[in-house]
Amino acid sequence: MSHEEFPTERPAVVTCGLPYANGDLHIGHLRTYVGGDVYARALRTLGQETAFVSGSDMHGTPVAVNAEQEGVSPEEFALEWHETYAATFPKFGVDFDNYGHTHDATNVETTTEIVRALEENGHVYEKEIMVAYDPTEEQSLPDRYVEGTCPYCGERARGDECDEGCGRHLEPGEIEDPVSTITGNPAEYREQTHKFFRVSAFQDYLSGFLDRLEGTANAKNQPREWIEGELRDWCITRDMDWGIDYPESEASEDEGADDLVLYVWVDAPIEYISSTKQYTERVGADEYDWEAPWRGDGEIVHVIGRDIIQHHTVFWPAMLRGAGYAEPRAVMASGFITLNGKGFSTSRNRAVWADEYLDEGFDPDLLRYYLATNGGFQQDVDFSWERFRERVNNELVGTVGNFAYRALLFAHREFGGTPDPGDGLSEEVRERIETAIDEFAAAVNDYSVRKAGDAAVALAGFGNEYIQRNEPWKLVDEDPDRAAQVIRDCVQVAKAVAVLFAPVAPGTCERLWSQVGGEGSVHDVTVDAALEPAAADFAEPDELYEKIPEERVEELNAKLEERVAAADESDEADEDETEVDLDPLESDRISFEDFQDLDIRVGEIVDAEGIEGADKLARLVVDIGIEERQIVAGIKQLHDLDSLPGTRVIVLANLERAELFGVESNGMVLAAGEEADLLTTVGDARPGERVR
Helix, strand or coil, rough: CCCCCCCCCCCCCEEECCCCCCCCCEEHHHHHHHHHHHHHHHHHHHCCCCCEEEEEEEECCHHHHHHHCCCCCCHHHHHHHHHHHHHHHHHCCCCCEEEEEECCCHHHHHHHHHHHHHHCCCEEEEEEEEEEEEEECCCEEEEHEEEEECCCCCCEECCEEEECCCCCCCCCCCCCEEEEEECCCCEEEEEEEEEEECCHHHHHHHHHHHHHHHEEEEHHHCCHHHCCCCCCEHHHHHHHHCEEEEEHHHHHCHHHHCEEEEEEHHHHHHHEEEEEEHHHHCCCCCCHHHHHHHHCCCEEEEEEEHHHHHHHHHHHHHHHHHHHHCCCCCCEECCCCCECCEEEEECCEECCCEEEEEEHHHHHHHHHHHHCCCCCCCCCCCEEEHHCCCHHHHHHHHHHHHHHHHHHHHHHHHHHHCCCCCCCCCHHHHHHHHHHHHHHHHHCCCCCCCHHHHHHHHHHHHHHHHHHHHHHHHHHHHHHEEEEEEEEEEEEHHHHHHHHHHCCHHHHHHHHHHHHHCCCCHHCCHHHHCCCCCCCCCCCCCCCCCCCHHHHHHHHHHHHHHHHHEEEEHHHHCCCCCCCCCCCCCCCCCCCCHCCCCCCEEEEEEEEEECCCCCCCCEEEECCCCCCEEEEECCCCCCCCHHHCEEEEEECCCCCCCCCCCCECCCCCCECCCCCEECCCCCCCCCEECCC
C-alpha cells in the first residue's frame, strides 16, 4: 500500500460491505453500493488498475432466524436472496468484477487458512465465558437470539450490537437482562468454552493504522474511542449450526471447537479476499493478480455503511495483520438514507424498494446521481420524490442534458459533426476542461463521490454558459469561422462531460459518448480522452433525460402513503387477532418513597440535531423550566428532528449523567415502544412542572 495520489502503479481493489442475504433491497442499501461503484469507476477513469468486488453475507443469526420462520434451511434461504442481489445490482449499474458469497468453497477455504494462521501465530486462545441460554428450548442464544440492555449506555440492544444506542459491538455474555427471542422468556447465563482473537495485542498497531488510514472522517475518527481505552479481545466462535465450522488445528485435533462455528464477522470480510481470488481465477493473474493488493503493496479501499465502522477499522485490520496480509489504505463509510425526514421502516413497508423504483420506469442513472451527489458521503441523506424530481429536472435535464443536446444538435445540423476551425480547441475551453479533470482527480483522492459528480455537472454548466454567451446561431451568418470555433469547443466539452460523468451515470454517458462519435466504450477510456479531438462526423443526437412532471410525484407519494396505511391496518388486525407482543410486567415492586425519588419533569424541546457518527442518537436541548438540559436520545431515525422544537416531552431529570459518542447526556426523555413514541402532556402543563 502507498499513500501516493491516485493513480498509482499498484493495483487497487475496491470492496463493498456484504449485504445480509435475508431481505429485499431498498434505496437506503443502494447508497453504499452505488457509492462503491462510482468510486471504482472513477479510479479506472484516472487510469488506476482496479478490481471491484463484493458478495452476499450468508451466515449469522439474522439468516438463521429468518430461515427458521420461513421453514427452510438457512442455505436455501440465503442462496435465494444471494441470487436476487446478484441480479439486482447490475440493473442499477453496480458492476462488480466478482460477486460471490461467504458460503462458497473459496471463502470456506480462505477463512480456514486465515484462522489457522492466527492460531499458529499465537493470536487465538480458549476461554470459559458465560453465554445466554434458553432453558425452555435447551439451547444457547448467540447474537440475535437474545436481546436485553446495553451495559454501556442502557439502551435496548441485540446480543452482539447496541443497535439502538451507542452502536458498540457486544461480546457474548455482556448484555444485561437477557431475554430469549425464541420464547420471550428471561434467559440465563451458563459457562461455555469459546475461542478468542487476541485483539488487545494489536492496540499499538491499530493506533498507528488509524493514523495512516485514509477515507471519510467518520471512519478515521470514530474508532479511536474504542482503541484508546481498554481494547478487549474478541470472541470469534458461536454455538450454532449455521456457519463455517471452526477449523481443527492441523497439528492436533481440537475437540473443544467441534460444535462451534465462526462468528459471522470473521468470515464476512474474508469474502473480500475470496471474491478477489475468484476474479483472478476467471481472468488470469496476468490480467489481475489478487495477491498484489492482499499480499503485496496494492491499494485496498473498503466502502461500507457507517454502522460497521468498528468491524472494518479494528477487528478486520488486526486479523489481516495477524495472518500476514496487507492493511487497507482507506475506508469510506456512508451515512444513512431517510425518507421524507423519517427513518426507513421495512416492517411498515415505509421504503422505496429497489424493484419498485425500476417498476416505475425511471432510469437507474437518475437515482445514482441523487445518491452519489446529494450531500457528502458520510452524511445522512433524505430522499423525497419532490427533491428527486427537483434535482433531475434542474441538474440532469436543465444542465447536463440541455447542454449536450443543444450543442450536438447544432453541430450535426450545421456541420454534420465536429467542425474544424483550423486552430483546434480554444485556450479558454482547454483550460476549463483541464480544470474539470483536476477537480475530478482531487475528488477521487479526497474519497468524495459527490465532488467527482459535481466536477462533471459544473463543466456542463460552463458549456451552457459558453454557448449562450457566444450565440453561434447568430455567428453562422455573421462570422462562420467563429461559429465553427464555438461549436468545436462545445462538442469537446460534451465529450469531456461524457468521460468525467460516466462513473456517476454510466448508461447515460455511454449514449453521450456514442453521440459524439466516440470509439468503443466510454468506460474503457481515461481522463486523457476528454481532450482528444471529437469525431468529425456523428448522427443527430437524442435527448439524454426527460423531465419528471409534478403529477408523477403526487402519484408516487400517494402510493407510498397507501402502502404504509395498509401495513398499519394489517398490524392492527394482527393485534386484534393475536396476543400483543409486550414485555412482561416487572414482578419486583418499588415503594412509593422510591417513586418519589424520581424527579420527572415536563420539558419542551428547544433544539434537536443528529450526532455525527452515531446511527440513531440525537442531541436534544430541553427546557425543563428551571434550566435547559442537553439530553442524548436514540430517536434520530424515528423522528423528523427539524419538527421537534416546541414539542412537550417528559424528562427524568435526576438520572446520572452519561457520555455517548463524546456528547454528555444530562437526563432522559421518556418514550414508548420500538418507534420511540415520545411521552407528552394532554393539558397545558408548563416546562418544569413535576410529574406526580
